[in-house]
Amino acid sequence: MTAARGPGQESLPGGARDPAHGSAPGAHAGHAREDPGPEVTARAALTRVLEPGDEPAGRWLREHGAVGLMRLLTGPDPQPAALGGAGPRRLAGYRARAAVADPRRDLAAAAAAGCRFVCPGSAQWPTQLDDLGDARPVGLWVRGTPDLRTWALRSVAVVGARACTPYGAHMAHTLAAGLAERGWVVVSGAAYGIDGAAHRGVLSSGGATAAVLACGVDVAYPRGHAGLLGAIAGQGLVLGELPPGSHPTPARFVLRNRVIAALTRGTVVVEAAHRSGSLVTARRARELGRFTMGVPGPATSGLSAGVHELLRGEAVLVTDAAEVVELVGGIGELAPERRGPVLPRDLLHPDTARVLEALPAGRPAQVEELALAAGTGTDEVIGRLYELHSLGFVERLGDGWRLTSQTRR
Incomplete structure (x- = not known):
């Protein structure tokens, strides 16, 4: 995918060109044009350099632009003021990663695997992710054919415990299927338990679902969900911040949750213990002004204790898809009135x-x-x-x- 360099085109890290001669920011790989342009190339390189949710680095990216930041990280030692907020050891780590980043290779590998890279400014970029401020993703690697921005406009997150109960799996499956039947995209993390049940509920109803991963979109994690991820990519979308081949870590799972929260109109927690990562998603959604919902469980179940704590706060109790849509949908999308039989x-x-x-x-x-x-x-x-x-x-x-x-x- 390397393009020849013409007169006046200054060489930049990763084979990018000077912005004055490049393509419009936000173009993405996998389309007919071979050269994605300097902005996209630099952002693709930065997904290999920066960890997701790195706010100091996000500020540098805002101040210097992707091309400028890559120049600072690959050129002579920058002045301390240019990259403030990072100590010498941390900055050395950034520079070491930047020196070996090969965005052209990553973009080519993504295209070969049927993936594309979408970044801010692209027609497919979901602008609600901008609500994350400096913690906004540098870009998203996407597998699957649907338009990400269009799907995200009418999406709901369904998350919960990995070690869920049969009750929790049943509720996640039926709730997600109901949302899909009403034309909503169900977003989750493709993990075992509630996530997997939600994705399967959508797939079984022929609906739309998207999985946000804490690893490369070409990596099947967990391994037991390789078939499920393939089905999601075939019928929906698999996306993540990390470049091809990247492996997950505990920190990356936590940071992945902010993308799920920001991408969707609201988050439903089906089952969660007090220390469940799905509660992080719900609380981040609330901070971002999204709807936060919880499905109640038995008062004696530890796997519902976290949900019940949310419900004691600002979360709204929901029991089916109609009640979710009443919150996140438009005017007039009301759940049916609940009452017992008329005697x-x-x-x-x-x-x-x-x-x-x-x-x-x-x-x-x-x-x-x-x-x-x-x-x-x-x-x-x-x-x-x-x-x-x-x-x-x-x-x-x-x-x-x-x-x-x-x-x-």
Whole structure:
């Protein structure tokens, strides 16, 4: 993918060219044009140099641009003021990584694997990620054909415990399938447990799902989900901040969660213990002004304790896809009213119901007794009793009235 350099095109780290002669920022690899341009090339290199969520480095990127930052990291030692906030040892680590970064190779490897690199300024860049400020991803490596920006506009995160219960897996599966059937993209992390159940729920309904990874998008992690990740890439999207071949670490999993939170309209936590990483996603979503939701579980379950703690705070309790959509959707997308079955006595006029309630359960009663108990006149009681008789609620026994056997149940 290396392009020949023409007159006046200054060579930059990683084979990039001077911005004045490059392509527009935000172009992405995997399309017909071979040269992605200096901005994209520099950003691809920086995904190999910087760890996700590195805010000091994000500030340098904002101040100097991707091409300028790569120049600083690969040229002579920069002035301390240019890259403030990093000690000598940390800066040496950045420079060592920058010296061996080969973005052209990474972009070519991504294209060969059916992946592309999307960065700020691209038509496919989800601008809601800009809410992360200096912790915004340098760019995203994406596997799958759908348009990332379009999908992210109508997406919900479904996350939770890896060691989930059958109840949690069932709820994640049915909730995600319901969201997909309503036209929503379900985003999760492709981990075991709740994440996997959510992805499978969407795939089984033929819907749209996206997996955000803490490793390269060409790496099957966890290994047991290699088939699932292939299915997601075939029907949806697999994306991440790390370049091809990168392995996951505990810190990268935590930082990955901020992307899930920022990318989506809201986050639903299905099951989570007190120290679950999915709670990090939910709290970050709340900080970003997104909706935070939780599915309740048994009060005695430790795997629901974290969710219940969220629900005691600012999270909203949800039990199905309709209730999620009512929060994150547009005006008029309301969940159906929840109520128990309507009983025949619920349809009675209040005065008739009061006479019915005055009838004792185990014996007949006289009209005068019922008038006293109902607080009304005998003529009114007689009229209401005949109405109840026609509806099958009461029967006459001599001079008294009693409840029918069906009413007494």
